[in-house]
Amino acid sequence: MTLPENDKRSAHILYSCYHTRSREGEQFIPEHIFSYQIAGTLTMNDGNKEYIFNEGDFRFCKRNHLVKFNKQPPESGDFKSISVYLDQETLRNVSLEYGYKAEKHQEGDTILPLKPAPLYESYMNSLMPYDQLRQPANENLQSLKLREAILILLQTNPELKTVLFDFSEPGKIDLEGFMNKNFHFNVELKRFAYLTGRSLATFKRDFEKIFHSSPSRWLLQKRLQEAHYLIKEKGKAPSDVYLDLGFEDLSHFSFAFKKMYGSSPSRV
Structure with a gap:
């Protein structure tokens, strides 16, 4: 950190x-x-x-x-x-x-x-x-x-x-459930892998079997879908959601959002 x-x-x-x-x-x-x-x-x-x-x-x-x-x-x-x-x-x-x-x-x-x-x-x-x-x-x-x-x-x-004094490490858990719950955390893939009880290589392999996508691509799409829902259905402002959904800055979020939905988040 x-x-x-x-x-x-x-x-x-x-x-x-x-x-x-x-x-x-x-x-x-x-x-x-x-x-x-x-x-x-x-x-x-x-x-x-x-x-x-x-x-x-x-x-x-x-x-x-x-x-x-x-x-x-x-x-x-x-x-x-x-x-x-x-x-x-x-x-x-x-x-x-x-x-x-x-x-x-x-x-x-x-x-x-x-x-x-x-x-x-x-x-x-x-x-x-x-x-x-x-x-x-x-x-x-x-x-x-x-x-x-x-x-x-x-x-x-x-x-x-x-x-x-519990020195055990995270055991192998349900990957799909974990990712659907924690996709909004902006941490490296190795952290997700560790917390699901997997090596990075095994995490990527299991991930593609379950989601039929790479972790990076899936995370981006999942976060943008959630952002679209919060902005359109819940009336949230783009500046209020991008950090909560794992984006590091507003400009990167806006660029990715427009690329996926064809318009900027402020126009939704």
Whole structure:
């Protein structure tokens, strides 16, 4: 993931600060994330459910999922949040040291709102001197802070053990159902392949057997069809739909739309 200039990240700690509304589109969550909303509002959507987090809220995002998000600063202020990425290596080490194991794989919600707790607040406050944590010499300190985050989560939410210490990778799932649900996420094909439990080559082969089209061509047509429906039937403006449907910019969307339907989206 490429971070905007407003985001500062060490190896495992990300601090976000925005002066204006930021609609960033999609993000693949490669690792579990423990986050605190310092100021402003964050809206997240995993394709099934929308989550809204305001100032003072804590959240836990599960790895290996796709999400869309909007960052809204408060009036006369900045959007601020801090996130801790819990990598698999650290979790495996904690699992071995303390004997934690996941009983079984559980799906459940992608994002878990966490009830406020004194331990959460004191922990996040300890991360505020962010510039100090960015120094390479403090890698050992960062390692300790990661382990502290894991132990705090387990202390306040013991049921998270099943999530944190589930080291299984995505299994092979129904490709047709997955793509029809997630076509609007603008991620690389290798991400779709991974999340459906396939190598990229197998994903492409299975995809063409099911859809009789290449993934790239099908994704473009599917997104344009959905855009046409939203604009014509639902009265949506082109500027309100192109990002939601996986297009990176309005000009590319308009060009592809006109090529497919013979007129620009604004004329539909």
